[in-house]
Every structure is written in structure tokens, then in C-alpha cells.
Amino acid sequence: MKKIDVAIVGASGFTGLELIKIIINHPNFRLKYVANSEGGMSLSELYPALKSVVDIDIKKGDAKEIAKCANLAFLALPHKSAMGFAKELLDLGVKVVDLSADYRLELETYERYYCTHQDKEHLSRAVYGLPEFFRDDIKRAKLVANPGCYPTATLLGLLPFCKYIDESYPIFIDAKSGVSGAGKKCSDKTHFVFIDENVSAYNPLSHRHEPEIKEKMKIISKGVEYDINFVPHLLPLIRGEMCDIYCKLKEDIDPLEYLKEFYKDEKFIRVFDKPVTIKGVGGTNFCDIFAKKSNSNLYICSTIDNILKGSSSAAVVNANIMSGFEEDLGIPTIAYVP
Numbered sequence: 001m002k003k004i005d006v007a008i009v010g011a012s013g014f015t016g017l018e019l020i021k022i023i024i025n026h027p028n029f030r031l032k033y034v035a036n037s038e039g040g041m042s043l044s045e046l047y048p049a050l051k052s053v054v055d056i057d058i059k060k061g062d063a064k065e066i067a068k069c070a071n072l073a074f075l076a077l078p079h080k081s082a083m084g085f086a087k088e089l090l091d092l093g094v095k096v097v098d099l100s101a102d103y104r105l106e107l108e109t110y111e112r113y114y115c116t117h118q119d120k121e122h123l124s125r126a127v128y129g130l131p132e133f134f135r136d137d138i139k140r141a142k143l144v145a146n147p148g149c150y151p152t153a154t155l156l157g158l159l160p161f162c163k164y165i166d167e168s169y170p171i172f173i174d175a176k177s178g179v180s181g182a183g184k185k186c187s188d189k190t191h192f193v194f195i196d197e198n199v200s201a202y203n204p205l206s207h208r209h210e211p212e213i214k215e216k217m218k219i220i221s222k223g224v225e226y227d228i229n230f231v232p233h234l235l236p237l238i239r240g241e242m243c244d245i246y247c248k249l250k251e252d253i254d255p256l257e258y259l260k261e262f263y264k265d266e267k268f269i270r271v272f273d274k275p276v277t278i279k280g281v282g283g284t285n286f287c288d289i290f291a292k293k294s295n296s297n298l299y300i301c302s303t304i305d306n307i308l309k310g311s312s313s314a315a316v317v318n319a320n321i322m323s324g325f326e327e328d329l330g331i332p333t334i335a336y337v338p
């Protein structure tokens, strides 16, 4: 099998590093180009942990240079910067998996919650990269918008239940994340002294992942407008996310048996008979899910590694699907335990 040459833009960020780790061990992808905003050093200078493992010069990101050496690019960039690169790369014939929010939402939603969109043409053709629900579209896509980390964990827990959820009641999502979810730049709220031995909510009921969850729930349920209430928290952890979801059922079902049947063919979803943990998925592309009901009240709990299933390994799964490879080729599955 001929290898596919790939580029990673945003290689000096948290998700960029996870992409590098997966791609250098991938049997069918070859890492040809890595970039950040300035370039000018090698990967092992930036990450001493990569010394003697991989060495390649980090470039200042340039779409034309990428098009000369790669067929597919991963964009691990902040929103807004990503669409600038994606537009040029796609016009030059390079397939793109974008980890940012730039191509995840409908235009009106994006502009309300982020900024003016600069690539409406490609936005209209972008595919939402949640393979468990949009696999066939991903196979044909030239541009895949990787879902947000919280939406990944939430949607994988909630979407199977769409037809059983009573939409006249609100849905509450109590989400928790490790600090890597905020990216490498430190702030008062991600400073060790604030985070350590602490738990705090941020952007309660106004986080930008709420409209993403709402929009995809509407698509899968064919038009239902759910009342989504999303509250994220920061945990004193490096990686991992847990979403505790509470909603109302309109039919009497066994949620666990239903989930097991729903996901029986999915390689990266594991349904458990007991509450799931963040540690159980750390370092993997798995989403672990548990569900239980009390009368008509449904509780769903799902966990992912935010910088893998919530971004980088999910991005490589999408690239596998776009390239006609087995979905699990080169994808990490063994959790960092103990």
C-alpha cells in the first residue's frame, strides 16, 4: 500500500503533539511537514521527549509548501486561523481534517458564537466528523470538521436516545474536563495554583459547545429543538472528560440494553454496566458510556480523552475513513493505567 503524505499545522500545541505521536506510528500515513506560527526549530528541540524518535524541521505554516509535499493536512489551530489555511489548502487539492470549530456549525450559528466566516464556500460542503453518525459522508469528504471535545462525549451519549427523549423537558449536561482542553496558553483560570485541588464551573449555560450539541441533536432527530443546558467544569487533571447527562424518557426502555445493541458494531464505543471513569479512556480513542434510569428520569455518563477521542485520534480516524483505510488503523486503544 502506497503511503499517504500528511502535514500537521499547529504542531506545537497540545492536539498537534498528539497528532504527531499517532502519525509517526501509523502504517499508512507518513509525516512530511509540521508547522506552527513561527517555525525555525526542529521537533526534538521543541519536544525533547521526541529526541531519537522523530526529527523534522518545524516550518512557518504555508499552504503552498504543504500542497507540494502532502495530500492531507491536519489543522490543529485556533478557530479563525484554521479557515484561512483550510480554504487555500482545499483550493490546492489537499484534503483537510480541521480540529477547530471553523467548519462544525451552520453559518448563522458560527457567526453568532465565533466570528465572521471567511470561507462560506467550503463551509457548506464540510462534513461533521463524528463517524458513529456521519460515516458515509466522511468517506466522500474533502473537508472534515472534527467535533468539539465536549460535543463528542455528549453526543455519543445522547444521540442514540433521540427518539426516546421527551423534548418537553430540559436536558442538563454537567461536564468536566482536564486542563489540556483549554490549549497550551496559560491563564488565571488554568494556572496550577488555581487548578490544583480545585473544581470550578466556567461559562455555565453559555459555552460555545452548547449550540454545537443542539445543532447536531436537531439533525439526527430530524428537526427536534431540544432545550440543552450545558455547564462545563475544570478538573485538576491533565487530560480526560466526563459528561453526566440528565433527561426525561417518553418510553419505558432498558437504557443499557438499548445502548449495547445500538453500538454493537462500533469499535470505539464501549458500553459498561457500571459507572465509567476518565482514567479508563485516558490515552485511547474510546468513548465509554454508562446509562441508568429511575422511573422516566434517564442518566447517561460518557467519558473520553479530550486530546484523543475529543480531537487528535478522532481526527486520524476521520483521515483513515477519508483515505479508504480501516477505521482503527494506527489508533491508540490501551489506556494509561495505572
Ligand SMILES: NC(=O)c1ccc[n+]([C@@H]2O[C@H](COP(=O)([O-])OP(=O)(O)OC[C@H]3O[C@@H](n4cnc5c(N)ncnc54)[C@H](OP(=O)(O)O)[C@@H]3O)[C@@H](O)[C@H]2O)c1
Residues within 6 Å of the ligand: 009, 010, 011, 012, 013, 014, 015, 016, 035, 036, 037, 038, 039, 060, 061, 075, 076, 077, 078, 079, 081, 099, 100, 101, 147, 148, 149, 180, 181, 182, 183, 184, 185, 306, 307, 310, 311
Ligand atoms: N485541547 C483540546 O482538548 C481540544 C479538543 C478539541 C478541539 N480542540 C481544538 O483544536 C485546536 C487546537 O487546540 P490545542 O489545544 O492544540 O491548541 P494550542 O495548544 O493552543 O495550540 C495551538 C497551535 O496552533 C499554532 N498556531 C496558532 N496560530 C498559527 C498560525 N497562524 N500558523 C501556524 N500555527 C499557528 C500554535 O503555534 P505556536 O506555538 O507557534 O503559537 C500551536 O501550535 C483549537 O481550535 C481547539 O479549539 C482542542
